Amino acid sequence: MTNDQKLRVQVTEEIDKHKGIVEKDPHRLHYHLMPPVGLLNDPNGFIQWRGTYHLFYQWMPFKTDHGAKFWGHYTSKDLVNWQHEEVALTPAEWFEKNGCYSGSAIEHEGKLYLFYTGNVKNEHGKRESYQCLATSHDGSHFKKHGPVTTLPDGFTAHFRDPKVWQQGDRYFMVIGAQTETLKGAIVLFQSDDLIDWKWVRMLTGGDSGALADFGYMFECPDLFHLDGKDVLVFSPQGLKPDGMKYHNVYQAGYTVGVFDPTTGMYEHDEFTELDRGFDFYAPQTTVDDQGRRLLFAWMSVPDQDEQMHPTITYKWLHTMTLPRELQINGDKLYQVPVKELEDLRKGDAVVEEVLLANTIKQAERAYGQAFELLIEKMELDEGWFEMTIRHAVRIVYSSEQRVLTLERKSYVDGVIEKRQCELDHLSNLRLFVDTSSIELFINDGAEVFTARFYPSPNDDQMVFGSSSTCRFWVKRWELDKVF
Numbered sequence: 001m002t003n004d005q006k007l008r009v010q011v012t013e014e015i016d017k018h019k020g021i022v023e024k025d026p027h028r029l030h031y032h033l034m035p036p037v038g039l040l041n042d043p044n045g046f047i048q049w050r051g052t053y054h055l056f057y058q059w060m061p062f063k064t065d066h067g068a069k070f071w072g073h074y075t076s077k078d079l080v081n082w083q084h085e086e087v088a089l090t091p092a093e094w095f096e097k098n099g100c101y102s103g104s105a106i107e108h109e110g111k112l113y114l115f116y117t118g119n120v121k122n123e124h125g126k127r128e129s130y131q132c133l134a135t136s137h138d139g140s141h142f143k144k145h146g147p148v149t150t151l152p153d154g155f156t157a158h159f160r161d162p163k164v165w166q167q168g169d170r171y172f173m174v175i176g177a178q179t180e181t182l183k184g185a186i187v188l189f190q191s192d193d194l195i196d197w198k199w200v201r202m203l204t205g206g207d208s209g210a211l212a213d214f215g216y217m218f219e220c221p222d223l224f225h226l227d228g229k230d231v232l233v234f235s236p237q238g239l240k241p242d243g244m245k246y247h248n249v250y251q252a253g254y255t256v257g258v259f260d261p262t263t264g265m266y267e268h269d270e271f272t273e274l275d276r277g278f279d280f281y282a283p284q285t286t287v288d289d290q291g292r293r294l295l296f297a298w299m300s301v302p303d304q305d306e307q308m309h310p311t312i313t314y315k316w317l318h319t320m321t322l323p324r325e326l327q328i329n330g331d332k333l334y335q336v337p338v339k340e341l342e343d344l345r346k347g348d349a350v351v352e353e354v355l356l357a358n359t360i361k362q363a364e365r366a367y368g369q370a371f372e373l374l375i376e377k378m379e380l381d382e383g384w385f386e387m388t389i390r391h392a393v394r395i396v397y398s399s400e401q402r403v404l405t406l407e408r409k410s411y412v413d414g415v416i417e418k419r420q421c422e423l424d425h426l427s428n429l430r431l432f433v434d435t436s437s438i439e440l441f442i443n444d445g446a447e448v449f450t451a452r453f454y455p456s457p458n459d460d461q462m463v464f465g466s467s468s469t470c471r472f473w474v475k476r477w478e479l480d481k482v483f
């Protein structure tokens with residue numbers, strides 16, 4: 001048996017061995033992508049290919065911790081119902097022995113090309129990093145071609161997460177990097193055939209330019225065109241909290257600018273966080289056959305109390321966000337849950353008008369464990385409005401401070417923790433609540449808060465309250481269990 005074959009057998013055994021316990025977890029999500037066992041992190045290789053969406057993911061099947069990653073693989077026709085496929089990449093070869101790290105997919109001459117980082121710790125414990133290629137005729141069996149680039153001068157081996165795209169008759173690759181001066185950076189390579197890659201330049205970061213001295217490492221870059229703008233999405237590490245911003249251990253966000261493919265220069269404005277919640281990292285996008293720019297992100301943050309999640313007892317850890325469509329309005333990105341998610345709705349909406357008058361709290365209502373909620377036509381002239389979901393997360397909007405707050409009961413010590421953003425006005429809220437997650441889309445997706453939370457499993461209660469007169473319409477759908 002080859003190393004690859006041995007690893008595949010071990011993965012299958014690991015899934016079978018723990019299936020029973022994994023499925024017993026009451027916090028197992030109903031409609032979010034999860035690993036069958038072990039730890040899931042970044043979305044990888046997101047592409048629609050021959051009419052099927054492929055989403056690969058960073059996967060450690062043998063423990064609920066990081067390590068020598070595999071590429072797990074999900075496919076879907078509709079972004080709602082997913083099929084777990086055989087593992088796509090195993091860390092079987094010398095150039096990836098400590099992990100097939102994150103990367104991307106592109107179609108070329110009818111084949112699927114995967115670019116990823118081979119992570120290696122050499123015999124002296126030193127890190128080595130290789131950007132590697134694997135190709136497939138059928139979308140499920142991958143042939144490895146090994147490294148396609150070498151580490152350029154001026155960078156440490158924290159050099160990873162290639163994202164490849166085609167522009168005109170050329171191919172480009174952005175890679176997350178760290179300069180030898182220990183600054184976060186993104187670099188650019190170029191190729192005519194996807195095999196032979198040439199260094200172009202450092203795109204942003206390092207010691208000069210708009211993102212000079214902005215943290216010590218940039219991970220998971222993704223550069224794409226959206227409605228006449230060039231958007232660079234990436235995940236910087238090493239930023240300090242600043243007002244309401246940057247409160248997670250690491251961030252994920254974007255810059256908007258202009259990319260010139262002839263020089264490889266990217267002029268851009270400042271960095272904006274994509275999500276204001278507790279759990280969002282390493283987003284990756286693709287464009288589908290309807291021309292939509294779609295995004296998935298990992299619903300967690302590295303090194304952020306990962307080992308404290310209660311799901312560890314049940315041998316699995318972490319989930320993806322829902323798929324979202326990106327739209328740009330001026331220089332601001334909006335995130336909208338993809339339309340297909342309406343298929344999760346079980347039957348018609350329950351619709352009600354809610355009127356709150358100078359009362360702190362209304363009676364509790366049974367809203368379920370996995371539901372979608374749309375709050376519209378919000379009238380709140382003064383004071384604040386609040387909603388508490390399943391006694392474990394609370395959303396508060398203060399019309400005086402013009403601040404929206406998401407609070408949750410910490411899964412580490414039960415203490416209330418919060419994330420906030422400034423918000424001029426509140427016109428609508430769209431919420432996706434799953435057994436242990438919430439995604440809150442505010443004002444048509446202008447702001448988004450994503451978070452895990454662990455309510456007591458049978459708790460299905462919702463409470464609205466306000467400090468003065470407040471009126472709005474609620475539409476609520478129970479959602480299907482697809483996993």
Ligand code: FRU
Nearest residue numbers: 042058069101102160219282
């Ligand atoms: C981001 C990341 C990537 C790396 C992968 C390893 O979460 O650290 O930079 O490729 O995870 O699993």
